[in-house]
Amino acid sequence: MSNLTEWGRFSEPALYILMSLAAGPKHGYAMIDDIESFAGMRLGPGTLYGAIGRLEENGLIEALPSDDRRRPYQLTPAGREFLGEQLTTMQRIIQIGTARLGNLLQAGGGN
Amino acid sequence: MKWLIYLYPKAWRKRYGDEFLALLEEQPTTVWDIFDTLRGALDARITFYRKANMNPLKTPSILGILAAIIGVIFLVIAFPLAVIDEGAGEFFLMIAALPILTVATYSLHQMVKGQLPRLQRLPFSLTLGAIGLALLGGWALYASAPNSVDGDDAQRSIFWLAVLAGFGIWLALKHLQLMVYQKQNPLPKGLLVTGIYSGVGWAIVMASAILNTVNSDVTDSLSGVFGINILLWLGCQIIWMVWFAHFNFKTHLPRPQTA
Numbered sequence: 602m603s604n605l606t607e608w609g610r611f612s613e614p615a616l617y618i619l620m621s622l623a624a625g626p627k628h629g630y631a632m633i634d635d636i637e638s639f640a641g642m643r644l645g646p647g648t649l650y651g652a653i654g655r656l657e658e659n660g661l662i663e664a665l666p667s668d669d670r671r672r673p674y675q676l677t678p679a680g681r682e683f684l685g686e687q688l689t690t691m692q693r694i695i696q697i698g699t700a701r702l703g704n705l706l707q708a709g710g711g712n
Numbered sequence: 713m714k715w716l717i718y719l720y721p722k723a724w725r726k727r728y729g730d731e732f733l734a735l736l737e738e739q740p741t742t743v744w745d746i747f748d749t750l751r752g753a754l755d756a757r758i759t760f761y762r763k764a765n766m767n768p769l770k771t772p773s774i775l776g777i778l779a780a781i782i783g784v785i786f787l788v789i790a791f792p793l794a795v796i797d798e799g800a801g802e803f804f805l806m807i808a809a810l811p812i813l814t815v816a817t818y819s820l821h822q823m824v825k826g827q828l829p830r831l832q833r834l835p836f837s838l839t840l841g842a843i844g845l846a847l848l849g850g851w852a853l854y855a856s857a858p859n860s861v862d863g864d865d866a867q868r869s870i871f872w873l874a875v876l877a878g879f880g881i882w883l884a885l886k887h888l889q890l891m892v893y894q895k896q897n898p899l900p901k902g903l904l905v906t907g908i909y910s911g912v913g914w915a916i917v918m919a920s921a922i923l924n925t926v927n928s929d930v931t932d933s934l935s936g937v938f939g940i941n942i943l944l945w946l947g948c949q950i951i952w953m954v955w956f957a958h959f960n961f962k963t964h965l966p967r968p969q970t971a
Contacts, residue, residue, distance in 0.1 A: 628731070629731060629732075629734075629735045630734075630735055630738045630739060633735075633739070645744060645745050645747075645748025645749065645751075645752075646732065646735050646736060646745060646748060646749055646752065647748040647749040647750070647751050647752020647753065647755070648748055648751070648752060649735070650728055650732055650752060651752050651755050651756070653728075654724075654728070654756070669734070670730040670731055670733065670734035671731055671734045671735075671738075672730075672731045
């Protein structure tokens with residue numbers, strides 16, 4: 602897949618899941634707590650597993666064996682590469698936006 | 713809250729069911745969580761079938777034929793009784809007949825897809841017959857709907873009509889599923905509209921019948937709107953079912969194997 606936007610309302614949750622798993626394998630509840638801590642968004646169970654299903658289908662995450670019902674997931678090599686690309690793109694956008702906003706504020710401060 | 717998982721497809725539950733239930737048990741359930749789970753089930757119903765290339769209407773075809781027979785019996789019994797003596801009992805028989813016939817139609821489409829190759833031509837004819845019966849039942853339903861029913865009869869009417877309105881929503885979902893499932897075979901976009909409206913229109917028919925039971929004055933003032941809706945619904949249902957049967961007959965029906 603080339604772009605998370607293809608996933609509609611699951612694009613943002615999927616990115617957050619990838620970011621959460623970048624810190625290490627986690628099961629669903631741990632992902633929800635971690636994402637809430639850094640993004641301020643608490644994913645519902647339906648949204649979480651909708652995104653997990655898509656990420657797994659595209660080979661970006663994989664399930665790890667587990668003895669209990671809670672199944673942890675981890676990033677795959679393809680998932681790490683994909684997350685890196687997405688964050689690089691976002692960083693570029695943020696830089697451009699910050700620079701433009703700075704110019705706008707400077708221009709407004711001169712008036 | 714745990715029962716919500718049964719809204720998800722069986723194959724999805726097999727893969728994610730245990731961990732999903734564990735998640736539901738770990739955290740307190742909010743109204744938002746319930747709504748989000750319902751949304752997730754809808755998404756899974758549509759996308760899971762698409763990626764698994766599974767037919768979302770894998771209903772045993774024999775069940776469909778039996779459903780059609782039961783539906784016909786209901787109509788044959790109910791229709792003359794309703795004409796002779798309007799009452800809630802006959803009304804329920806007829807409204808029960810229509811969804812049974814609709815289920816039968818879908819199941820017969822499965823037969824057309826080749827599950828019973830020896831009966832390839834018969835299901836198509838039965839499908840058209842089921843459409844005719846559905847039309848007759850729809851007319852009988854509309855003609856004999858109670859204008860105003862008091863007390864327990866009103867509650868029963870409202871309950872069953874609300875159930876059937878929910879059935880209409882399910883019907884719209886099934887149409888949408890089929891459109892997604894058939895995505896690899898390009899379909900006219902108009903079919904999507906007719907397919908969805910055949911479910912939505914049914915829900916509006918049931919809602920108008922509920923409203924008629926509660927306050928017939930309102931429905932009288934909106935009779936034109938409801939009448940147009942019924943015509944649109946019938947038209948969409950006919951177009952969708954006949955075309956879909958033809959589509960499957962033409963593209964999926966295997967030729968009988970010759971010895």
